[in-house]
Amino acid sequence: MSMTGEKDEGLRARSKPVSAHSNDEKDNPHPTETPAVDDRSLNRAIVSDLNVTERDLIEAKATAEEMTLDEVRTLMRNVLKIHHHDPNFPQTVLDKINEFLGNDTIFESPDNYEDLIFEMKVEAALITNNSPYSEVRAVVDNHDDPATPSSTIRAWVIGLIFSCLLGFINQLFSIRMPMISVSSNVAQLLAYPLGKFCERVLPDVGFTLWGTRHSLNPGRFSKKEHMLITIMANVAGSTPYTNNIIWSQYLPRFFNQRYAGQFAYQLVIALSTNLVGYGMAGLTRRFLVYPAYCVWPASLVTIALNTAFHSEENVAVEGPFRRSYRMSRYKFFLLGLGAMFIYFWFPNHLFTALSAFSWLTWIAPDNLNLSVITGFNNGLGLNPWPTFDWNILNFDGTDPLMVPFFSTINKFFGMAIGGLVIAAFWYSNAYSTAYLPINSNLVYDNTASFYNVSRVIDEKGLFDAAKYEAYSPAYLSAASLVVYLCFFAIYPATLSYIFLNHRYEVTMGLKNLWNSFRRKKNAEQEEYKDVHNRLMARYKEVPEWWYMTLLVVAVGCGIGGIAGWETYTTPAVVFYGLVLCVVFVIPIGIVKAMTGIEVTLNVIAEFIGGSWVEGNALAMNFFKSFGYVTCAHALWFANDLKLAHYVKIPPRQTFVAQVIATLASTFICVGVLNFQMNDIPNVCTKDAPNKMTCPGINTFFTASVLWGTIGPKKVFGHKGQYTALMVGWPIGLLLPVLIWYVQRKFPKQKWMRQIHPIVLLYGAIPWAPYNLSYVIPSVWIGWLSWIWCKNRFLGFWAKYNFVLSAAFTTGISVAGIIIFFALGFNDIEVDWWGNSVVSQGCEGTPCTLRTLAEGEIFGPAPGHFT
Secondary structure (H helix, E strand, O other): OOOOOOHHHHHHOOOOOOOOOOOOOOOOOOOOOOOOOOOHHHHHHHHHHOOOOHHHHHHHHHHHOOOOHHHHHHHHHHHHHHHOOOOOOOHHHHHHHHHHHOOOHHHHOHHHHHHHHHHHHHHHHHHHHOOOOHHHHHHOOOOOOOOOOOOOHHHHHHHHHHHHHHHHHHHHOOOOOOOOOOOHHHHHHHHHHHHHHHHHHOOOOEEEEOOEEEEOOOOOOOHHHHHHHHHHHHHHOOOOOOHHHHHHHHOOOOOOOHHHHOHHHHHHHHHHHHHHHHHHHHHOHHHHHOOOOOOOHHHHHHHHHHHHHHOOOOOOEEEHHHEEEOOOHHHHHHHHHHHHHHHOHHHHHHOHHHOOOOHHHHHOOOOHHHHHHHOOOOOOOOOOOOOOOHHHHOOOOOOOOOOOHHHHHHHHHHHHHHHHHHHHHHHOOHHHHHHOOOOOOOEEOOOOOEOOHHHHEOOOOOEOHHHHHHOOOOEEOHHHHHHHHHHHHHHHHHHHHHHHHOHHHHHHHHHHHHHHHOOOOOOOOOOOOOHHHHHHOOOOOOOHHHHHHHHHHHHHHHHHHHHHOOOOOOOHHHHHHHHHHHHHHHHHHHHHHHHOOOOOOHHHHHHHHHHHOOOOHHHHHHHHHHHHHHHHHHHHHHHHHHHHHHHOOOHHHHHHHHHHHHHHHHHHHHHHHHHHHHHOOOOOOOOOHHHOOOHHHHHHHHHHHHHHHHOHHHHHOOOOOOHHHHHHHHHHHHHHHHHHHHHHHOOOOHHHHHOOHHHHHHHHOOEOOEOHHHOHHHHHHHHHHHHHHHHHOHHHHHHHHHHHHHHHHHHHHHHHHHHHHHOHHHOOOOOOHHHHHHHOHHHOOOOOOOOOOOOOOOOOOOOOOO
């Protein structure tokens, strides 16, 4: 690895003590003499081998000189246990550690191995006093000043304002087509000038409570205050998932249960699903928050933006074109945001062909095969460069600048393999898929029309077997079949993968959790403590009973809501969600923390719930909600806890901020829900004003009928039309075993270590409606960032990469909001070729391989299926 371009940065870097108990902050370093470099060739070798900037090397060397050989050997043994299967951990460092530990003569004659021993001491210093990952070192400060305030009056006021605003806006427009949502990035952007305004105009007056002074203006608006506001906005921005249930119950054309309009009922079930994840998140801290291997890539972008606002340090770095770059992160962020804000008007409104750049189909829009293979809207999307829209690349929240490149490339290969299977299904007419669009997420009947769920239920919304047999089975597109196959595979694969590769980490977490209940606070654990854990040890931890109390409250609200009203559902559904979460939260949490990829439990929750309460769509909705939300919220809250861990916000302040923001947002969302239901005329119909047509609610109700009323047994069970897809379960169980075996059979093939079976399977899940066009550009950009730039200009990459990701994402959010209210809300459109070409031919109306004559059907005739 060439590290040219780091020399000048290292020479300019300021040295300062590296200590978990130092109060110095990286944002305000004290200039000192730069240590002389004794051996430049050795330094360059270490920089290359350990994937470290010379700046970080200067810090690590001071600590390395104080470490003994035995200390390093003990530490490296533990490091190897934890990071041996870690795809984020640099392979070159693992090779050095294996060389170090595998040669006993090093410890017998250390004078003969001075260079290797010095490298291992430097790596040990990096691990204990910083982070083993260059991406974390790039944005996370390894110093802390406990005197820096975070829970201030102004932080709470600003945080609550944004919590209420995000809850209000996101709930109000959640039923619009297209919907609009405000992300926490926007709140983070706007909170900074508000905080600085308060810093300048508010007086320093306050009061003392329990020995702590609380002032309206405690001084400089700090990065900890800013991050606390961001965390509050982040937890408040998601609307209650149970609102989907309320809509499906309340609307006359669905279940028509008028009691669902009662505020008390809406509130208790919303509080239950919103709070139930906190209890699980608290129990997962020792698995998903404290360990160094849990990077949480998404959090690095948020911290990079926070650092850009608050860092006064601006070290020049060498980068591409043999230039030295001195622009500050803050200025770089503003330029990136401004550029994306201006540019996004083109692919999003003025020239939408830049977004869906399906240039191959423009050659012959009505050519079936060309459109099916290369089409952006309705095809497989095989196109070397299919979009100029950054928002397309971030379709699943994993933009290529944020997640490690191994995640991007695994996701691409998973989607590509899935595309081959989809094409095979469609062109062979397997399961009558040739009569349907190749890449659709809709459900069809035997006439290739959208499935009319009202034709299979009675007046109470329950399954009617006679109506079903007189109508049609439910049919899925070729892409949907592959999606469900991979969903069935990814759940056992996740458990299998974690057992094979990360059982040591899970066991270590269980020991730490057990000791926390036994109050063994000073018990020595096998896990090494990185600098962030040692710095956070100064602050009081949140007791387990706080989280357990919230869990009990959430369970009580859930039972009260389900049992107190006529829901036709057993209160056991709440415990079903908890059990499902207990089984999966650690495995999928480890995968997300390391790869940025989240395995959701919505399909397995539907599958089990629909089998349990077959024929009862409403009950299945509750099973789905608690089965999915419990684990999803636990992971979201754990991510926020990692943010606070990185920025050194006291845990108890983070806990209170999360809970208060969640409560405020829940009340706001439920209030807005009542307004929508009662004060918007013709809501959720085509005649609704301002396009409040509820597309998501319609999809939710259709899924509830298919999985609850018709039930998975008829679709995937014995003699169901898609029984063969159940092969996904054993495939998922065995795939990690096969990859694990091959990786150990050929240990010298280093690239095999980057094969991740969970991300491979996840890659095929976005099909229907997404396709390769959403992933292919990420491969080129991810390689350019994480491989080419990072390996050649690590200092440049560390300074700007995550800031650029934050700038682009924030610019899109701000531009999207303005475009929506200025143009989309008023139905202002630009009619010209650059906007109409994206919907020509098969790209406008999906084409099928086979068509039906009038009155003809496919599949078994009515009366010949049950």
